[in-house]
Amino acid sequence: MTKATRQAGGSAPALSVDKIVEHALELAEREGPGALTMRRLGSRLGVDATAVYRHFRDKDELVLALGDRTIARAHASLVDLGEHDDWRHVLRRIAEANWEQCQAYPAVYSLMFARVTGGPGERSMVELIMSTLAKLGLSQEKTALLYRLFVDTVLSLCGMNATARTLPPDILEKDTTAWSRVYAVLPHEGYPAIRGHADALVSVTGEQIYRASVESTIAYIAAQV
């Protein structure tokens, strides 16, 4: 018997934080970040839109809760990492876990990649990264800068990728076909370098770019040690 069922009316509450988060996540990922509205969420949950305000101060708190949940999942996938793993291996695993979450929940990443959730998921992830970099024995200032370099690289690339992938269908189409529509047919005069690389440019994947960026950052950190 839950706390709720013991209350005055006797009937269980229709909503809970977990239930709201779960449905919000599904709505955002199935129909895009723009479809995550309080009204649509309410109708999905079978309640009035304003009922959600009993459990979250406002929409922003809900978005941060979704964000912290995905970071918590990324962190949970890293439980096998130990104290004595090489820092490069740890950073690669963290970057990989974020990429996986970003591919699975692009709408959430697009909504919160530039935010601070302050939640338990984020706190665990920050501690993991900071403790990994602290082992390098650099100054506090240098350690802090390299932490931000790594985190911002991971979040900004995941965020940009997620934002691009979750644009409204008509706009997404416009952007993804831009290379073949405009860049591949530019005149050689004026745009020789673009035309000379048009084929190669369209086949570069987001994952290749992400990997290169993570390796670049790790090499940069290694050079400071």
Place this chain on the structure above:
Amino acid sequence: MTKATRQAGGSAPALSVDKIVEHALELAEREGPGALTMRRLGSRLGVDATAVYRHFRDKDELVLALGDRTIARAHASLVDLGEHDDWRHVLRRIAEANWEQCQAYPAVYSLMFARVTGGPGERSMVELIMSTLAKLGLSQEKTALLYRLFVDTVLSLCGMNATARTLPPDILEKDTTAWSRVYAVLPHEGYPAIRGHADALVSVTGEQIYRASVESTIAYIAAQV
């Protein structure tokens, strides 16, 4: 006498693409990306909101026009670059020009950093970067990847920075004080690495991070040559 004044009615049109873009830019930068609505833009221009639809298919076309304008400005600030400048110098200047535009027009960057404008500003910038990297004599595939690595690094970091800086005032306050509110007061037990670097973390600037990221990318490219 403009084309418009020669027309049937004789009276000059109230709107032009340039006038709309200029006022939209001012509105977005003064009051944030969320304030850029067709209705508010219309009232600023002294016309009905729907009058803008004579000059732009929809709001997205307007946003892309704003975006291409800022890229064009970044490109215009690089006219002194020549054929024989060192590629590292050229990439640093391009990164710097984007950072300057992003600081001056964060609302625009937040709206379009993950987009493809396909416009003249973007085309010039793409050609400049591609031609710079083409001189390294790498394969088409490698050149294309390094192009995307550089561009995505610049745009994603500028975009994240711009997005964070242009959040609505109450949310911005919440995010910027998160470090002192939650991270600086975390218990040592459980969060030793965070607490050990709390002071250093708050003093890292976005510009430091950006510079480090650009240098990291340049070093990574240099290692491929």
Place this chain on the structure above:
DNA sequence: ACCTGAACACCGTTCAAGT
């Protein structure tokens, strides 16, 4: 050709009211 204004189908959030 260019702009207006009503209309449609939406938003987030507040607040009084119900149970």
Place this chain on the structure above:
DNA sequence: ACCTGAACACCGTTCAAGT
């Protein structure tokens, strides 16, 4: 305690109408 429903102040966009 928890949810409803009306209300307020907004959105982007379409379309017929005006000049």
